[in-house]
Amino acid sequence: MALILSIDTSTKVCSVAVHQDGKILACSELFTEKSHSGMLTTLCENVVKQSGFTLNELDAIAVAKGPGSYTGLRIGVSTAKGFCFALDKPLIAINTLEAMAYQVKDFFPANYLLCPMIDARRMEVYCTIVKTNLTSILETEAKVIDEYSFLDLLNTQPIVFFGDGADKCRESISHNNAKFLEIPILPSAKSIGYLATKSFEESLFENVVSFEPFYLKDFVGTQPKKI
Template sequence: MRILAIDTSTHVMGIALAEDDKLLAEYTTNFKKNHSLRLMPAINQMLTELEIDPNQLDAIAVAKGPGSYTGVRIGVTTAKSMAWSLGIPVYGISSLQMLARNGRNFQGLICPFMDARRDRIYTGLYTFDGTYLKTEEKDQIILLEDWLSIVKEKEKPVLFLSQEWNKHKGMIHDILGDQVRTGDFSMNQPHPESLLALAYEQEQAQPAHSIVPEYAQMAEAEKKWLASKEGRGYE
């Protein structure tokens, strides 16, 4: 079974391809540049080098969010369009779950997070049972201080994984103290091969049309439109 993985939910743009339990290729960049212009050329180049025709793909795994509104939309739209045209299913994987998998050898709570501005984060809480990731707190957007209060009550060591770690480490250490554990730069970066591993763990993929982005909140434009329809100002 050949699965193509796509992730554009953050500044990282990552693609990978696996056949059964073998990783054939992985390509990742980590800088702020237009994913929409680079994603399909990168996929085409990878498939060409592997001498694999798109029609030989069996499924696509995509990071469906939360994350950058534009980035999530690009990845999900590309995955759905390719899958629909090829007649293959899609595995929609949480972007936070993908990042959490970097901490699968940690014996404790795993907390991936992404900055969501205005002192908020996208986050969830996971544990690893030796075989699979288990969700302890579902993915959500929440004020960082409120989230840390929830985590503190768990009274367990917590591995924090995030490319925005340095931005928020002060408050995290102040509130959680010796509960805090951190990863290195590689663990803090999402890897598309994790999408493949998580896809193989799922029992069943979904039809392309049923996959939807998970933004965890409305986009700014949607909020403004809704506020105008309700006849009130936007804050």
């Protein structure tokens, strides 16, 4: 029996959830920007309490490893590792984009491909392409989108684009096989927990000491103004 606390801070949404054997027991989500650092630990403690368990009864801690917001990922992973060290529990890391794909995979036939997108900079997105069974077709990457993006795949089968990075790609990707979801799909600890249950069963754990977020590209900060 696996009792897992899951954390997702890869975007502006801060979410935590508790799953037992793949069944969600409790979840809390904040859609307020910059709430991660101040509220995350409290959210985790409250959600575990709401689920009817204690922190010591957890079997593992799962976290969205990225890609996504550099700062958000750093906060989420640091918090998850802190719980692992304090409670002596294993760490499970889940790809944020794959967890997004998990949310929609059951709504499309097998001949469709899924392309979750997280907004990066300008016309760049973090994205991957998977089948509806979550088998990888294209590896996770930071990609600048233009009219030629994914053209070889779009010529053969439909691709569903979704996530906050997909909205800005509608004009560039105009192929008849390009399908854009009208409902927002955001990363969530709920889907992190479902995937983490499978990883737990397969003992796919991270090294808590050396694990780092999947930033995908180097952090670019704002340059200080010259006086």
